[in-house]
Amino acid sequence: MTSMTTVAPGKSSSLSAKGGRRAGRLVIGVLKYVAPLAILALLWQSLSWLGVLNPKTVPSFFSVVAAVVDLVAEGEIFRHLIVTIYRAELGLALGVVLGVGLGLAMARLRSVYHVSYPLVALTYTLPKTALIPIVFLWLGVGDASSVFVVFIGAFVPIVITTFHGAESVQENLVWSARSMGASSQRVLWTVIFPAALPQILNGVRIAQAFSIVIVISAEMVASYVGVGRFIFVFGEAGNYDYMFAAISIVIAAAFVLDRLFLLLKGRLLRWAETEGASR
Amino acid sequence: MSAAIEINNVEKAFPVKDGNSVVALHDVSLSVPAGEFVSIIGPSGCGKSTLLYIIAGFSSFDSGSVSVNGKPVTGPGTDRGIVFQEYALFPWLTVLGNAMYGLRHRDLSKQEQREIAQQHIKDIGLEGFEHRYPKELSGGMKQRVAIARTLACDPDILLLDEPFGALDSQTREVMQDQLLRIWQETGKTVVMVTHDVGEAVFCSQRLVVMHARPGRVKSEVRVDIDRDRPREQVMVSEEFNEIRNDVWLSVREEVALTARTRR
Numbered sequence: 001m002t003s004m005t006t007v008a009p010g011k012s013s014s015l016s017a018k019g020g021r022r023a024g025r026l027v028i029g030v031l032k033y034v035a036p037l038a039i040l041a042l043l044w045q046s047l048s049w050l051g052v053l054n055p056k057t058v059p060s061f062f063s064v065v066a067a068v069v070d071l072v073a074e075g076e077i078f079r080h081l082i083v084t085i086y087r088a089e090l091g092l093a094l095g096v097v098l099g100v101g102l103g104l105a106m107a108r109l110r111s112v113y114h115v116s117y118p119l120v121a122l123t124y125t126l127p128k129t130a131l132i133p134i135v136f137l138w139l140g141v142g143d144a145s146s147v148f149v150v151f152i153g154a155f156v157p158i159v160i161t162t163f164h165g166a167e168s169v170q171e172n173l174v175w176s177a178r179s180m181g182a183s184s185q186r187v188l189w190t191v192i193f194p195a196a197l198p199q200i201l202n203g204v205r206i207a208q209a210f211s212i213v214i215v216i217s218a219e220m221v222a223s224y225v226g227v228g229r230f231i232f233v234f235g236e237a238g239n240y241d242y243m244f245a246a247i248s249i250v251i252a253a254a255f256v257l258d259r260l261f262l263l264l265k266g267r268l269l270r271w272a273e274t275e276g277a278s279r
Numbered sequence: 280m281s282a283a284i285e286i287n288n289v290e291k292a293f294p295v296k297d298g299n300s301v302v303a304l305h306d307v308s309l310s311v312p313a314g315e316f317v318s319i320i321g322p323s324g325c326g327k328s329t330l331l332y333i334i335a336g337f338s339s340f341d342s343g344s345v346s347v348n349g350k351p352v353t354g355p356g357t358d359r360g361i362v363f364q365e366y367a368l369f370p371w372l373t374v375l376g377n378a379m380y381g382l383r384h385r386d387l388s389k390q391e392q393r394e395i396a397q398q399h400i401k402d403i404g405l406e407g408f409e410h411r412y413p414k415e416l417s418g419g420m421k422q423r424v425a426i427a428r429t430l431a432c433d434p435d436i437l438l439l440d441e442p443f444g445a446l447d448s449q450t451r452e453v454m455q456d457q458l459l460r461i462w463q464e465t466g467k468t469v470v471m472v473t474h475d476v477g478e479a480v481f482c483s484q485r486l487v488v489m490h491a492r493p494g495r496v497k498s499e500v501r502v503d504i505d506r507d508r509p510r511e512q513v514m515v516s517e518e519f520n521e522i523r524n525d526v527w528l529s530v531r532e533e534v535a536l537t538a539r540t541r542r
Contacts, residue, residue, distance in 0.1 A: 172367040175337050178355035180381030180432050190380075194371040271371045271412040 059241035067245035077230060077246060081253055084219065084227040087143055088211040091150025095211075096204055099155045103162025104196070108188060120159050128153040128210075129217045136222050146218040146226070153214045154207035161203025165196030198272055201265045208261055212254045281349070283436055283468040284311040284334055289343035291329060302493035303329045304340070309487060309496065313435070316462055316469040318479035319487045320526065322534040326494025327472045328440055334470065335361050335438050347436065357381070360434035364441040366421040368413040374400060374424050375409040381432035399427040403457065419450040423457075430461065437462075439471040443478065451475075455482055456510060463506075476527045480519060481510075488529050491537045500526055 041061045047053045048060030059067075071077045105112040106120075132149055139145040169192050177191045178184075219228025227250050234243035291304040303326040311317050319327045332338040333345055336355040345352045347359060355361075368377050378396035387395070400409060403423040413421055422442060429437065442458075443451040459482055462469050473479050479486050480502055490497040504518050513519050 170365075170367065171337075172363045172365065173369065175335070175355065176361060176363070176367045176369075176428075177380070178337075179335065179357070179359060179361045179434075180428070181357040181384055182380075183384075186384065191369065194369070197371070271414065273370065273414045 056238075057240065059244055063241040064244045064248065067241040068248055071242065071245050071249065077227065077249060080225055080227045080230045081249065083143075083225045084212075084215055084250075085253065085257070087146040087218075087226070088150055088208075088215040090143075091147040091215070092154045092204070092208055092211045094147070094151045095154025095158055095207055098151075099158030099203075099207075100162050100193075100200060102155075103159045103200075104166050104188065104193065106159070106163045107166030107192070107196075116159075120156060120163075123152070123156050124160065128214055132218050132221045135218075141222045141224065146215050146223070149218050150211045150214050153210045154204075157207050157210065158200070158203045161199045161206075162196060165199030166192050168199075169195040198269055198274075201268065205258070205261055205265070208257060209254070212250070212257070216250065281313065282310045283313040283315075283348060284309070284470065285344075285346045285349075286310070286330075286334070287344045289330075289333065289340050289345060291326070291333065291338070291340045304333075305493035305495045307343070307495055311468060311470060313468050314466050315485060316471070316483045317485045317487060318471045318473055318483040319489060320473055320476060320479045320530060321489030321494070321497070322491045322530065322537045323474065324494075324537060325489040325491040325533070327489050329494065330489075331438050331440055331470065331472050334436075335359055357432055358434055359436045359438055360429035360432055361438045362422070362425050362429055362440065362442045364444045366413070366418075366425045366445075368421055368424055368428070370413050373410050373412055374405060374416070374427075377413070377424050377428045378431050380428060396427075396431050399431045400424075402430075402461075403427045417450075418446050419454060422446065422454060426458070426461075430465075434467070436468045436470065439469065439473075441473055442471065444474070451478070452510065458482060459506065474530075476530055477514075477523055480504075480523045480526060481513065486526055488526065488533070491533055497533065498529060 044053075045061040048055065048058070048062075053060070055063075102112070102116060102120075106116050107113070128149060131152065132145075135145045135149050139148060173191050173195060174187055177187045182190065215226070216228035216231070219226035220232045223229040227246060231243055231246045231250075234240070234246060286307060286309040289304055289307045290302070292300040292302045294300045307326075307330060309317075309330075319330060321327050329338060333340050334347070334352065336352050336359070347356070369380065372380065375393070375396055378400050379392050382392040382395055385392075397409065400406060403426055405420060405423055405427065408416065408420065413424065416424065422445075426442075439458075443454050446454060455478060458469075461467075462482075469483075471479070471482065484502055486500040486502060488497045488500065489495065500522065502522055504513060504516065504522070506513065508516075
C-alpha cells in the first residue's frame with residue numbers, strides 16, 4: 001500500500017525530502033535489528049576480557065569475527081554450504097509436494113484421513129534426528145540419506161498445516177464453485193488449495209527452519225562434505241573460534257533463506273487480507 | 280406456466296448431541312412459477328436458509344420432494360445461482376477472475392469468457408475495478424462482484440441468502456434497485472431469504488412467512504404493487520405500507536413466540 005504524503009510547496013524538494021525520509025526509516029529499521037545483537041556481542045566480548053569465559057572453550061567475540069573473516073576469505077566453507085543448502089532444500093521440496101498432497105487428500109477423503117491421521121500424529125513428536133544413524137545404514141553416507149531425513153522432518157508439519165488449512169475452508173466458497181459447475185477435482189485445485197495456501201506456507205516456513213537443523217545434524221553424524229561436517233571437524237580439533245565462525249555463517253545463510261521465503265510468500269499471498277508486514 | 284421450483288412436504292431434522300435431533304423444517308411445501316420473485320421471511324431459526332440450501336442442493340432433506348424445472352434436486356447445479364450474505368468471493372482472484380470462474384469449464388474461448396465477464400461487471404457498475412482483489416473493495420462492491428459472478432453463469436434461478444444483510448441501509452437500497460432491474464430485464468426466477476420486511480415487500484411479488492421451531496410455512500402474501508414507479512413513490516405509497524405493516528406484525532408475532540419458547 002502506498003501512503004499518502006502531504007505535498008510540500010516545491011515539488012523537487014518534497015521528492016528529495018521523501019527519499020531522505022525513506023532512507024532514514026531504513027537506517028532506523030536496520031538499527032533496531034542490529035542493536036540487540038550489538039549489545040549481546042559487547043557483553044560477550046566484555047566477559048572474555050574480564051576472564052569470566054575460558055578462552056579454551058568459549059572463544060571471544062572478536063576471535064570468532066576474525067575466524068569468520070578468515071573462512072570467508074579462504075572460501076572453502078561456501079563449497080560445503082552449497083551442498084548443505086542443496087540437501088535441505090531438496091528434502092524440503094519433496095516434503096512440500098508429498099505433504100501438500102497427503103494433507104489435501106486427508107481433508108477430502110475420509111478413508112485417507114482414517115489411515116493417515118494416527119501415523120502422522122505419532123510421527124509428529126518423533127525426534128527425526130534420532131533416525132539419522134539408521135538411515136545412513138540403509139542409504140549409505142551421502143546426499144540420499146541427508147535428503148531423506150530432511151524430507152521426513154519437513155513432510156510432517158506440512159501435512160498437518162495443509163490438512164488444517166484445507167479443512168477450515170469456508171463451506172460457502174465450495175458451494176459457490178459447485179453452483180458454478182466446477183467438478184470436485186476443480187474445486188480441490190481452484191478453491192481448497194488456494195484457500196489453504198496461507199496455512200500451507202506457514203507450515204513450509206517452519207519446515208524450512210527444521211530442514212537446516214536436520215541436515216546439519218545429519219552431516220555431523222556422517223558426511224564427507226557439508227557445513228555440518230565442517231563444524232564437526234573444527235569441534236573435534238578444539239578450534240572453537242572456527243567452529244563458532246562456521247555456525248555463525250550457517251545462521252546468516254538460514255536467515256537469508258527465511259527472508260527469501262517471506263518475499264515469496266508475500267508475493268503468493270498478495271491477495272490475502274492479513275498479509276501485511278511479513279515477519 | 281410450469282413451476283420452476285416445486286417443494287412438497289419436506290421434512291428436515293438436524294442431529295444434535297445426546298443422539299437427539301432438532302426439527303428444522305416440518306411439512307414445507309412451496310411452488311415457485313418461472314419468473315417469479317419470492318422472498319422467504321421469518322425469525323432466525325425458522326429454517327429459511329436451510330430451505331434455500333435444500334433448493335440449491337447443498338443440504339439434504341429427510342423426506343418429501345424437491346424439484347427444479349421438473350427434475351429432482353440431487354446436488355448443486357448451474358441452473359441455480361447462489362449469492363451469500365458473506366459474498367463468498369474467491370479472495371485470490373481479481374474481480375475479473377471471480378466473474379470468469381463459472382465460465383472456465385464452458386465451451387468458450389478465453390476471449391469470449393473475458394467479454395461475458397466484463398459485460399456483467401459493467402452492468403453492475405464495477406467497470407474499472409476488474410483487476411482489483413476482493414480485499415480492496417467495500418462490502419457493497421464485493422456483493423456486486425458476487426452477483427456479477429453468478430449472473431455470468433446465466434442460471435435460470437437466483438437463490439439469494441440474505442444478500443444485503445451485511446450492508447448499510449443506503450447501499451442496501453441501491454443494491455435492491457439494481458436487483459429489481461436485473462430481475463425485470465432478465466426474467467429470472469428469484470428466491471430471496473431475508474429478515475428485512477421492507478426489503479422483502481419492496482422487491483418481491485410474493486412473500487412466504489415462516490414459523491419457527493419447527494420451521495414451517497405460516498402464511499403467504501401477494502404483493503401487487505406497481506414497481507414501475509421510482510423507489511420514493513413506492514415506499515411512501517399506502518399499498519406498500521399496508522402490506523409492510525401486516526407482514527411486520529406477522530413476523531414480530533413469530534419472533535415474540537420464539538423468544539418465549541426459548542426461555
